Amino acid sequence: MRTTSGPSDRVVIVGAGLGGLSAALRLAGAGREVTVLEREDVPGGRAGLLEDRGWSFDTGPTVLTMPDLIADALDCVGEKLEDWLELLPVEPLYRATYADGSVLDVHGSVDAMADEIERVCGPAEAAGYRRYVEFVSTLYHYEMREFIDRNIDSPFSLVSPTLGRLAAIGAFRKLAPKVEQYLKDPRTQKVLSFQAMYAGLSPHDALALYAVIAYMDSVAGVFFPRGGMHAVPRALAGAAEKHGVQFRYGTTATKVELRGRRAVAVHTSAGERIECDAVVLNPDLPVAHRDLLGSTPPTLRRLRYSPSCAVLLVGSSARYDGLVHHNISFGHEWKQVFDEIIDRGELMSDPSYLVTRPTASDPSLAPDGRESYYVLFPTPNLSAPIDWRSEGPRYRDRMVATLESRGLTGFGDAIEVEHLTTPLDWQQRGMERGAPFAAAHTFFQTGPFRPRNTWGENVVFAGSGTLPGVGVPMVLVSGRLAAERITGPDRSYRSRAWR
Numbered sequence: 001m002r003t004t005s006g007p008s009d010r011v012v013i014v015g016a017g018l019g020g021l022s023a024a025l026r027l028a029g030a031g032r033e034v035t036v037l038e039r040e041d042v043p044g045g046r047a048g049l050l051e052d053r054g055w056s057f058d059t060g061p062t063v064l065t066m067p068d069l070i071a072d073a074l075d076c077v078g079e080k081l082e083d084w085l086e087l088l089p090v091e092p093l094y095r096a097t098y099a100d101g102s103v104l105d106v107h108g109s110v111d112a113m114a115d116e117i118e119r120v121c122g123p124a125e126a127a128g129y130r131r132y133v134e135f136v137s138t139l140y141h142y143e144m145r146e147f148i149d150r151n152i153d154s155p156f157s158l159v160s161p162t163l164g165r166l167a168a169i170g171a172f173r174k175l176a177p178k179v180e181q182y183l184k185d186p187r188t189q190k191v192l193s194f195q196a197m198y199a200g201l202s203p204h205d206a207l208a209l210y211a212v213i214a215y216m217d218s219v220a221g222v223f224f225p226r227g228g229m230h231a232v233p234r235a236l237a238g239a240a241e242k243h244g245v246q247f248r249y250g251t252t253a254t255k256v257e258l259r260g261r262r263a264v265a266v267h268t269s270a271g272e273r274i275e276c277d278a279v280v281l282n283p284d285l286p287v288a289h290r291d292l293l294g295s296t297p298p299t300l301r302r303l304r305y306s307p308s309c310a311v312l313l314v315g316s317s318a319r320y321d322g323l324v325h326h327n328i329s330f331g332h333e334w335k336q337v338f339d340e341i342i343d344r345g346e347l348m349s350d351p352s353y354l355v356t357r358p359t360a361s362d363p364s365l366a367p368d369g370r371e372s373y374y375v376l377f378p379t380p381n382l383s384a385p386i387d388w389r390s391e392g393p394r395y396r397d398r399m400v401a402t403l404e405s406r407g408l409t410g411f412g413d414a415i416e417v418e419h420l421t422t423p424l425d426w427q428q429r430g431m432e433r434g435a436p437f438a439a440a441h442t443f444f445q446t447g448p449f450r451p452r453n454t455w456g457e458n459v460v461f462a463g464s465g466t467l468p469g470v471g472v473p474m475v476l477v478s479g480r481l482a483a484e485r486i487t488g489p490d491r492s493y494r495s496r497a498w499r
Contacts, residue, residue, distance in 0.1 A: 001151050001489060004458040007277045008486045009033055012266045014253040014292065015282030017045020018472060019462030021236035022073045022479020023280050024245045029076035030487040034245045035274060036237075037266065039252040044233035045282065045463075046429075046436060047472075052417050054367035055315040058229040059421070060436070062356040062374055063326065065216040066473040067223055073236060073476060076490075077243040084235035086226040088361050093222040095324045096191045097406070099332040104187055105324075108221040121185040132182035132192070135169065136215040142166050143212055147447055148468040151481050155448040171209050178208035190330050194352070197378055198470055200306025200440025202338030210441065216473055224325065224361045232472075256281075256292045261456030278458040278486050285439075285451050285465030286432040293455065300451060305381050306437035306470070307341045308423035310392075312375040312399055315417030319371050320408055325360040329353055329406050337378075345384030347395065351402055353377045370416070375399060381423055382434040388424040396420050438464040453482055460485045 011027050013020045016038035027034050042049060046060035064087070071081040081087075092105035104120050107113040110133050118126035146162040170178050179193050193203035195213035225231035241247055251272075256279055257265040263279040281288040286300045331337070331350035340346040356374040359366050366372045377399055380386065400412040423434030431438070439445050446469070453466040462482040464470045484490055 002153050002454060002485070003488055004278050004454070004460065004486050006262070006458060008458070010275065010277045011035070011280060011486060012037065012274055012276040012278075013280040013282060014256075014266060014288070015045055015463075016040075016043035016233065016237060016247065016249075017282045017463060017475070018047055018233060018236070019464075019475045019479040019482065020045070020280060020282035021233055021240060022069075022476045023282075023460075023462050023483045024240045024479075025073045025236060025243075026076045026480055026483035026490065027280075027486065028240055028243045028245050029078075030483070030490075032486070034240070035276075036240075036245060036247045037251045037253045037268065037274070038247065038249050041249050042230075042234075043237040043247070043249075044230055046431075047229055047233050049228070049230040050313065050419060052315065052419070055370070055372055055417055056228055056230075056365045057313040057315075057372065057419065058358065058374065059311075059313070061229055061472050062354075062358070062376075063217065064223045064225065064229060064232070064472060065220055069473055069476040070232060070236070073479070074239050077239060079239045079242075084239055085231060087223040088226060090222040090224050090325045090361060092324055093217060094191065094326045094328055095322075096187070096328045096330065098187055098190075098330050102187065104191060106191060106217075117188060121188060125183060125185045125188055128182045128184065129188065132179070135178075135182065136211045138169060139166070139171055139209070140212045140215045142169075143171070143209060147209075148212075148474070149477060151453070151484060152448045152467060153452075158448060166209075171207065173208050174204060175206040175208045175210055176203040178211065179203070186334070187330075190334060190352075191328065194328065194330075197307065197338075198437055200304075200342075200435075200437055200470070201442065202335070202342060204335060204338065205342075206441070207443065207446075209446075213471065216471075222326070224358070226362050226364075228358060228362065228365055253292060255294065256459065258293070258456070263456065263459050278460065280460045280462055280482050280486075282462045284431050285461050285463065287430050288461065289455075293459070303432075303439045303451070304442055304445065305383065305433040305435040306440045308379050308381040308426060308434045308436065310377045310379050310395055310399065310423070311421040312373075312396060313417075313419040313421075314373040314375065314411075314415050315366060316371045316373055316411070316414045317369075317416055318408075318410055318414030322407065323355065323357045323360070325357055327355040327357070329355070341378055341380050345380040345386070347379060347386070348377070351377055353399075353402070355403070355408075375403065377402075379423060382427055386423075388422040388434075392420060392422045392424070395422070432465075437470050441469055453478070454485055458486075 048059040196206040333350040427434035
């Protein structure tokens with residue numbers, strides 16, 4: 001595995017997102033002197049916090065899986081997860097509603113999920129689900145160890161018996177047909193393949209490899225931190241600071257000073273020059289190249305990006321008994337949704353969307369007697385010719401109307417606080433093409449073909465734009481991979497992770 005060259009005693013990390021925080025803990029645990037520069041006044045990056053009139057809103061990810069990755073990052077400095085976070089199991093994991101009026105709850109227990117599928121779809125579908133769980137569990141254990149949980153320098157490093165095993169079980173076939181091999185009901189097919197959208201692809205185009213995203217959700221379980229998702233970066237930053245990491249909030253990095261291909265300092269908008277032996281860049285990778293390193297390699301100019309989304313954060317006086325913590329509403333159309341968003345760059349004509357109700361798990365996130373809603377509609381990214389300055393208010397009204405037409409009566413009238421985020425806003429927050437899910441996981445943007453997490457002699461990247469990819473678990477892993485580029489492989493991690 002390639003590592004940075006020269007001394008690495010002093011490391012500057014740009015960005016206190018989850019990837020940067022994961023790297024900071026591991027570097028501090030390895031004895032490095034670490035300084036984190038964060039332009040906002042709080043840690044978190046995309047896992048941000050917005051407070052308004054007694055409501056506390058998470059502005060980014062809302063689904064937390066694989067908390068062992070958080071525990072491992074804390075363990076690097078001798079801290080225990082339970083001393084920093086209270087994680088509440090979310091049950092059911094999701095509630096899926098369909099255009100025909102049927103409802104399917106997704107459970108973390110395989111037995112409970114099989115019983116639910118049998119109740120809604122019949123015993124044959126439940127038996128197919130059990131076989132599917134066997135497939136994704138095998139896929140996960142092969143893929144996590146060899147393809148996700150390691151630094152990759154060359155496609156040739158992946159040539160191993162595991163590659164043959166993955167091919168043998170169909171990991172390199174298309175996801176939708178692979179799911180259909182086990183599940184025949186369109187309802188179960190949808191709820192166990194919609195996660196491909198996170199990877200920037202239709203289930204009909206994504207590789208079956210990405211069934212591991214559904215594994216992380218529907219088999220490994222979903223959790224919610226008391227205090228909201230923003231409690232995760234607060235905990236990681238607090239533990240890092242306790243163990244000597246220096247945080248400089250409200251500090252914007254403007255460039256990495258280079259001598260040839262070696263970083264020697266990071267400059268800030270306040271005119272400071274902070275010397276370093278190595279740098280970890282946590283901003284969106286193409287943005288970090290352009291704005292901090294001063295150039296964009298040709299390979300990055302050709303990247304294909306994931307879809308974006310419009311998010312409506314709502315403080316409301318209305319409570320809907322049919323809503324659990326995470327709720328997915330599927331329209332009549334399915335393949336057409338992906339064709340419109342990804343292929344044609346159009347807004348969904350028959351939307352499928354997510355409504356998260358954080359107050360279902362933690363009522364303290366809203367004033368007494370009030371509720372909090374996080375409404376996410378997938379949209380094209382900014383490569384599509386949509387003027388979000390004018391479309392934003394119209395689309396907000398369309399989102400509300402869709403919610404009301406699908407059972408959330410009076411949703412608009414009950415709104416007391418609201419904040420809309422469009423692809424244009426995501427871009428202004430530092431995400432290329434306004435795509436919060438970063439570069440799409442096409443075959444040639446995955447694994448050894450994804451933008452590398454190293455540049456020059458001593459610059460390393462963390463975050464969803466590099467290895468291993470998109471999602472909270474993957475970003476936490478990216479921080480460890482970045483740290484190992486500086487310190488060398490953490491052999492003890494393997495024993496902790498696979499005990």
